[in-house]
Amino acid sequence: MSQSNTQRAISELRQLIFSGVLPAGSDHLESELAERLDMSRTPVREAALMLESQGLLAMRPRKGVRILPVSADDMREIYDVLTELEGLSAERAAGYGYGDDDLTALAASIADMDKAVEARALEDWAEADDRFHTELVRLGRNSRAVAIVGMMQDQVRRARATTLYIRPIPTQSNADHRGVLDAIGAGDGALARRIHTRHRDQAKRMILELLEKHRLHTL
Amino acid sequence: MSQSNTQRAISELRQLIFSGVLPAGSDHLESELAERLDMSRTPVREAALMLESQGLLAMRPRKGVRILPVSADDMREIYDVLTELEGLSAERAAGYGYGDDDLTALAASIADMDKAVEARALEDWAEADDRFHTELVRLGRNSRAVAIVGMMQDQVRRARATTLYIRPIPTQSNADHRGVLDAIGAGDGALARRIHTRHRDQAKRMILELLEKHRLHTL
DNA sequence: CTGGCAAATAATGTATACATTAAATTTCAA
DNA sequence: TTGAAATTTAATGTATACATTATTTGCCAG
Numbered sequence: 001m002s003q004s005n006t007q008r009a010i011s012e013l014r015q016l017i018f019s020g021v022l023p024a025g026s027d028h029l030e031s032e033l034a035e036r037l038d039m040s041r042t043p044v045r046e047a048a049l050m051l052e053s054q055g056l057l058a059m060r061p062r063k064g065v066r067i068l069p070v071s072a073d074d075m076r077e078i079y080d081v082l083t084e085l086e087g088l089s090a091e092r093a094a095g096y097g098y099g100d101d102d103l104t105a106l107a108a109s110i111a112d113m114d115k116a117v118e119a120r121a122l123e124d125w126a127e128a129d130d131r132f133h134t135e136l137v138r139l140g141r142n143s144r145a146v147a148i149v150g151m152m153q154d155q156v157r158r159a160r161a162t163t164l165y166i167r168p169i170p171t172q173s174n175a176d177h178r179g180v181l182d183a184i185g186a187g188d189g190a191l192a193r194r195i196h197t198r199h200r201d202q203a204k205r206m207i208l209e210l211l212e213k214h215r216l217h218t219l
Numbered sequence: 220m221s222q223s224n225t226q227r228a229i230s231e232l233r234q235l236i237f238s239g240v241l242p243a244g245s246d247h248l249e250s251e252l253a254e255r256l257d258m259s260r261t262p263v264r265e266a267a268l269m270l271e272s273q274g275l276l277a278m279r280p281r282k283g284v285r286i287l288p289v290s291a292d293d294m295r296e297i298y299d300v301l302t303e304l305e306g307l308s309a310e311r312a313a314g315y316g317y318g319d320d321d322l323t324a325l326a327a328s329i330a331d332m333d334k335a336v337e338a339r340a341l342e343d344w345a346e347a348d349d350r351f352h353t354e355l356v357r358l359g360r361n362s363r364a365v366a367i368v369g370m371m372q373d374q375v376r377r378a379r380a381t382t383l384y385i386r387p388i389p390t391q392s393n394a395d396h397r398g399v400l401d402a403i404g405a406g407d408g409a410l411a412r413r414i415h416t417r418h419r420d421q422a423k424r425m426i427l428e429l430l431e432k433h434r435l436h437t438l
Numbered sequence: 439c440t441g442g443c444a445a446a447t448a449a450t451g452t453a454t455a456c457a458t459t460a461a462a463t464t465t466c467a468a
Numbered sequence: 469t470t471g472a473a474a475t476t477t478a479a480t481g482t483a484t485a486c487a488t489t490a491t492t493t494g495c496c497a498g
Contacts, residue, residue: 084303
């Protein structure tokens with residue numbers, strides 16, 4: 001069962017947006033995108049509607065779909081929501097009495113970040129960091145939180161593509177991650193939440209300062 | 220510029236779902252819904268896609284769209300997310316130095332709840348309670364939180380339609396609301412968050428116990 | 439009578455044709 | 469020349485026709 005064209009359109013459009021082929025702020029006609037993806041307007045429209053509801057683009061009558069830029073203020077909003085929902089997840093995860101084998105994926109992502117930092121492999125670090133946050137929320141067992149965080153990570157990923165090489169090497173970051181892991185393993189929900197919240201708040205401040213400093217008001 | 224059929228389909232389908240005309244768990248063909256709304260399948264499909272992404276229904280190939288029931292576990296998830304995002308909003312709102320005139324809408328909703336409780340007008344109470352939560356999040360100035368809370372309030376509303384008349388009269392509730400309002404006015408973010416979080420957690424416990432007691436596993 | 443295969447059926451997924459309408463362009467009068 | 473009205477244009481919004489495919493039904497063999 002080859003997946004539907006609508007699904008293909010969603011993932012290919014996302015690809016095009018994340019890779020910068022469709023730059024933030026640019027406009028594109030439905031027919032143009034349909035031709036590019038070699039399908040009719042119908043699945044493209046359906047895909048665009050989905051991506052619109054996820055905040056990646058806006059459909060504007062007779063102006064085409066606009067790839068939405070991510071502003072510094074957007075980043076503030078996104079980080080605030082992520083902080084809350086991941087904090088919740090960390091606290092809840094600690095309450096489920098997970099054993100070491102339940103936490104292998106989380107531990108592995110931390111180990112990978114360590115390795116990546118040492119090797120100065122920023123892309124690898126970013127990938128492992130994504131995995132950490134995704135896995136953390138999964139452990140929190142709230143499907144809605146998982147969905148929301150997943151959506152917003154997309155936007156963070158977009159911003160990170162620009163800021164990855166101008167930010168400091170994330171070394172402190174991993175101490176926090178390990179702290180969260182340990183607190184979850186120890187069943188201390190309040191601690192897990194506290195550490196993670198602080199971690200995310202620092203990340204937010206850092207990113208916002210970076211954007212400010214480099215006059216990156218939109219990404 | 221009469222609004223598009225897709226928009227109409229979205230609001231009419233929501234209406235049909237919330238009113239129970241399309242009961243939870245029921246299946247409906249796209250063509251059937253199209254005929255009922257007196258339009259073609261295209262806008263109905265687009266509307267269904269939107270409502271699917273909002274968790275109100277699921278489109279299942281060749282089985283029609285299924286109106287999703289809300290389980291007790293769904294309610295737990297929803298309340299957990301609402302608690303976090305509204306808690307965040309309360310804290311942030313306190314930081315913006317709002318004056319009395321900025322808080323009139325919030326204060327009005329509380330006053331209306333008081334009146335409704337006294338008059339035993341449960342529907343009115345529910346409406347004012349909705350307004351309180353919506354306004355609270357608005358004051359937090361995070362458009363993403365506003366959108367998410369709005370979506371989830373839809374589901375809460377659905378559950379409340381069933382539980383409204385079997386739950387205790389909400390009297391304690393208003394003391395909490397007033398506490399949150401005062402804390403915001405006083406600029407005490409931590410307090411505003413603490414009160415609101417406790418409030419929501421109690422509401423969650425109450426609802427879940429109610430569902431348990433009345434064997435309402437799905438709504 | 440039963441089980442499996444084949445044909446028919448019925449629903450979604452997709453393409454395309456058409457309607458609608460905002461925007462742009464052109465024309466005409468002051 | 470300028471401005472407004474009318475016409476044209478071009479894009480989306482919608483309807484419909486068609487393709488695809490899972491399911492179901494019915495037939496036939498064992």
